Amino acid sequence: MAQVEATTERVIAADAETVFDALADYKDTRAKLLPEHFSAYEVRQGGDGEGTLVHWKLQATSKRIRDCLLEVTEPSDGQLVEKDRNSSMVTTWTVTPAGEGRSKAVVTTVWNGAGGIGGFFERAFAPKGLARIYDAVLANLAAEVEK
Secondary structure: OOEEEEEEEEEEOOOHHHHHHHHHEOOOHHHHHOOOOEEEEEEEEOOEOOOOEEEEEEEOOOOOEEEEEEEEEOOOOOEEEEEEOOOOOEEEEEEEEOOOOOEEEEEEEEEEOOOHHHHHHHHHHHHHHHHHHHHHHHHHHHHHHOO
8 A cells, every 4th residue: 555645735815823723713614615525514523723523525536435534633833634533544734924914825635545456546646636626625715814
């Protein structure tokens, strides 16, 4: 099994604290940021950053739906880590200043891919598809905080 990784980033016209606070707000803001690939969104514990337990289903393709139960940690300033209890998937959100009134948001997801021919196709196509999904989340985030 090889590790698969998908990364996308966006510069947002809002300060890093505002962007991070919006991302960490699982109770209210996060659900508004999710495109149609996400369903069954539910905060099960907490709701603001560290200590949050959140559930959703991620439909990456027409046939592939991943049931995610994510534990949220904040290992350092400007960073959220979502570890899926149901798989090896880990998503890291990093928000850093990018000049006056701007920030850069980077999202990276890694997981242990399948072996064999299925794993080959997963490594070839899944990162691009997941990057598109998270690019939509970042676009929605920018629209939310740049109001």
